[in-house]
Amino acid sequence: MGSKKTVNKWFRPALFSGLILLTPLMAFSGGLDDLQARLSDEYRTDLIGFIETRAGVRLRDDPSQKDASLGEVRLQMDLNSDLDFGILKLKTDLLGDLVTEEAIVELRELNLLFFPHDMIDVKAGRQVLTWGTGDLLFINDLFPKDWESFFIGRDVEYLKAPSDALKSSVFTDLFNFDLIYVPRFNGSEYIDGSRISYWNGVLGRTSGRDFIFVDDERNKAFEEDEVHARLNKNLGGLELDGYGYYGYWKTPEGVKLAGPKLFYPGLAVIGASARNSIWGGIGNLEIGYYDSFDDRKGADPLIRNSEIRFLAGFVRELARNFTGGFQYYLEYMQDYDEYESTADPATAKDEYRHVTTVRLTRLLMNQTLTLSLFAYYSPSDEDGYLRPKFHYKVTDQLAVDGGINWFFGADDHTFFGQFEEATNIYVGVRWNY
Amino acid sequence: MKKSLLFVAIGLLFLAGALSAGKVEAAPSVEEIVDKANLAAYYAGDDGRSDVRMTITDGQGRTRNREFVILRKDIKDGGEQRFYVYFEKPGDVRKMVFMVHKFIGRDDDRWMYLAKLDLVKRIAASDKRTSFVGSHFFYEDVSGRGVDEDRHELIEETDSHYVVKNTPKLPGEVEFSSYTVWIDKETFLPTKAEYLDKEARPYREVEALETETIQGLPTVTKSQVRDLRSGGDTVSEFKNIKYDIGLEEDIFTERYLRRPPRVVRR
Numbered sequence: 105m106g107s108k109k110t111v112n113k114w115f116r117p118a119l120f121s122g123l124i125l126l127t128p129l130m131a132f133s134g135g136l137d138d139l140q141a142r143l144s145d146e147y148r149t150d151l152i153g154f155i156e157t158r159a160g161v162r163l164r165d166d167p168s169q170k171d172a173s174l175g176e177v178r179l180q181m182d183l184n185s186d187l188d189f190g191i192l193k194l195k196t197d198l199l200g201d202l203v204t205e206e207a208i209v210e211l212r213e214l215n216l217l218f219f220p221h222d223m224i225d226v227k228a229g230r231q232v233l234t235w236g237t238g239d240l241l242f243i244n245d246l247f248p249k250d251w252e253s254f255f256i257g258r259d260v261e262y263l264k265a266p267s268d269a270l271k272s273s274v275f276t277d278l279f280n281f282d283l284i285y286v287p288r289f290n291g292s293e294y295i296d297g298s299r300i301s302y303w304n305g306v307l308g309r310t311s312g313r314d315f316i317f318v319d320d321e322r323n324k325a326f327e328e329d330e331v332h333a334r335l336n337k338n339l340g341g342l343e344l345d346g347y348g349y350y351g352y353w354k355t356p357e358g359v360k361l362a363g364p365k366l367f368y369p370g371l372a373v374i375g376a377s378a379r380n381s382i383w384g385g386i387g388n389l390e391i392g393y394y395d396s397f398d399d400r401k402g403a404d405p406l407i408r409n410s411e412i413r414f415l416a417g418f419v420r421e422l423a424r425n426f427t428g429g430f431q432y433y434l435e436y437m438q439d440y441d442e443y444e445s446t447a448d449p450a451t452a453k454d455e456y457r458h459v460t461t462v463r464l465t466r467l468l469m470n471q472t473l474t475l476s477l478f479a480y481y482s483p484s485d486e487d488g489y490l491r492p493k494f495h496y497k498v499t500d501q502l503a504v505d506g507g508i509n510w511f512f513g514a515d516d517h518t519f520f521g522q523f524e525e526a527t528n529i530y531v532g533v534r535w536n537y
Numbered sequence: 538m539k540k541s542l543l544f545v546a547i548g549l550l551f552l553a554g555a556l557s558a559g560k561v562e563a564a565p566s567v568e569e570i571v572d573k574a575n576l577a578a579y580y581a582g583d584d585g586r587s588d589v590r591m592t593i594t595d596g597q598g599r600t601r602n603r604e605f606v607i608l609r610k611d612i613k614d615g616g617e618q619r620f621y622v623y624f625e626k627p628g629d630v631r632k633m634v635f636m637v638h639k640f641i642g643r644d645d646d647r648w649m650y651l652a653k654l655d656l657v658k659r660i661a662a663s664d665k666r667t668s669f670v671g672s673h674f675f676y677e678d679v680s681g682r683g684v685d686e687d688r689h690e691l692i693e694e695t696d697s698h699y700v701v702k703n704t705p706k707l708p709g710e711v712e713f714s715s716y717t718v719w720i721d722k723e724t725f726l727p728t729k730a731e732y733l734d735k736e737a738r739p740y741r742e743v744e745a746l747e748t749e750t751i752q753g754l755p756t757v758t759k760s761q762v763r764d765l766r767s768g769g770d771t772v773s774e775f776k777n778i779k780y781d782i783g784l785e786e787d788i789f790t791e792r793y794l795r796r797p798p799r800v801v802r803r
Contacts, residue, residue, distance in 0.1 A: 150631070152631055154628070154629070184632075191796075191802075217796060225792070225796055231655070232653070232654065232655045233655055234654055234656045234657075235657075260654070261653040261654060263654075264654055273792070275787070275790075275792050336791065338790065338791065341638070341646045343659070343791075379659055381644055381646060381659075381661070381662070384661070385661040386659045386660070386661050388659075419661055420661045421661050421664050424664055424666070424712075425667055425668070470593065470671050470672075470673075470769070471668055471670070472601075472671060497629075499599075500601050500602060500627040500629075501627070501628075536627060536628040536629045537628060
């Protein structure tokens with residue numbers, strides 16, 4: 105993906121040793137504290153970050169993948185510089201990935217936030233963007249995701265991939281308006297077989313490293329672009345939002361038989377959401393119409409059809425330090441007759457895909473230990489995904505976490521069912537500075 | 538005759554004076570004390586800011602620190618308020634923002650902003666007696682407990698303090714059976730509170746360790762909560778306190794969750 109740069113081969117061993125040896129040395133010698141204080145006092149610049157190591161293994165046998173699902177050392181550096189007219193931010197990761205055997209520099213954020221007018225905020229550059237009301241379900245949030253990171257047990261921070269964007273926000277007494285322009289399309293990091301095997305509709309079987317899909321990148325700046333917009337109003341606690349998107353599907357939902365290759369068909373979305381406190385908790389509703397305009401009639405079996413997506417959620421405290429949440433989510437395929445007439449009946453999708461989610465979060469030991477479970481279950485696909493997790497803050501600096509990504513399903517071709525062999529267990533240790 | 542009338546008049550004036558003076562001297566009603574204490578502790582000025590450093594010590598003596606900036610704006614004295622908490626330390630919560638729209642008679646609205654995800658999260662606010670950011674302070678200690686939620690009884694008056702016992706009207710919603718507050722007679726600042734559990738044993742204490750007068754307003758600058766069961770405690774120190782800085786109401790909106798206002802930046 106565009107956000108990652110592979111470092112030259114000769115540099116890899118050096119980077120690895122640097123990552124593993126230098127940072128803790130620096131940190132424990134106290135040099136880092138001095139540097140942080142100096143940057144803060146003299147340059148109004150904050151330096152924070154972490155070094156972490158994570159490891160994970162598959163719990164099921166997948167002949168087309170390695171047994172290790174995760175094995176990496178990561179150093180993150182996050183610099184915020186307060187200039188008088190705005191804030192400059194640089195956040196970058198150095199990643200030594202033992203599974204892909206790569207050393208990667210990942211620029212997470214490099215942006216300038218400034219305020220040209222009392223009523224206007226502008227953020228320009230690489231940034232992480234989020235809106236919408238779903239919990240790990242996204243309808244009107246059409247910003248890029250990194251599903252692979254999510255599925256293998258990286259911190260949830262990495263589910264959100266950055267966008268290279270210009271975000272302008274206008275704040276008035278009547279409403280707030282956000283307009284985001286992404287000059288060059290930023291797609292999601294989807295499951296392509298390189299690390300997690302997936303259902304390959306072209307081959308009609310599950311494939312992994314034996315068949316890594318390539319996609320036709322959309323990378324013509326100012327031509328293959330995206331526009332995101334949002335209208336927002338808070339009416340005494342009732343948060344109302346209207347959304348619009350014009351660009352491409354964020355995952356390659358089209359297939360070109362020559363190759364075969366994946367591509368990103370055009371997509372426009374219009375939607376709305378509402379959120380408020382209700383029944384002693386928080387309730388939310390969100391809806392979106394996905395207009396797959398490259399195949400609006402649904403006649404082309406190689407392009408995903410238009411959809412209506414809907415979600416309703418509710419979260420509340422069940423007891424002290426114990427919170428529960430529930431969501432219902434629907435994908436309603438348009439022009440289903442057209443789809444059904446060409447789809448293979450054995451693996452065809454349903455017209456209605458229902459998904460329910462449950463989140464349980466328990467805080468213990470003065471909130472230093474978090475036990476949580478997030479579960480997806482689709483009664484229509486008969487598949488699901490469980491994410492039990494723990495996170496323990498040993499000290500303010502040191503944290504350990506771990507969990508399981510458990511996929512299950514009756515069939516190999518459904519959304520979660522296809523990842524059954526990717527079921528994995530992972531642990532991580534992170535030292536924050 | 539005329540003279541005696543004058544004397545009577547003067548005598549009446551004195552009497553009236555003595556009576557009115559006597560009225561000032563007489564102890565205020567317990568409701569007045571509690572209202573004044575609520576205003577002194579949670580509504581000083583029309584708005585304010587403070588840097589806060591919390592030191593959390595658990596029963597085994599291990600310490601953790603929290604540093605944040607807190608902003609407050611009163612919409613109505615004794616009533617609706619806005620709070621904005623901007624975290625600076627530890628690093629893993631840096632730039633996290635916690636915002637509260639506090640209401641009387643209905644649940645507060647609470648939001649959390651998670652900077653690394655650019656996520657504005659709405660939080661359920663039903664239980665106010667849960668730990669504030671892992672400290673021994675509760676949310677309710679930070680934003681105040683509604684005075685109408687308890688029955689108040691003036692149980693003692695010392696030279697310096699009113700001692701008020703508070704019994705919850707809805708005992709099922711709280712973990713204490715009652716709590717007693719020592720209120721300074723001059724400043725009306727609560728200086729100590731002692732909580733009794735359901736078996737009427739003391740298990741929690743909140744104490745003002747230091748107070749100062751800032752811009753003419755008596756202010757607690759250091760306070761401590763002790764958990765008598767675990768032996769843990771949290772000390773809060775307040776620095777750079779300023780009142781009446783003219784905070785706009787729009788600071789307490791989504792805009793400033795996503796982007797810290799100048800007043801919390803340095």
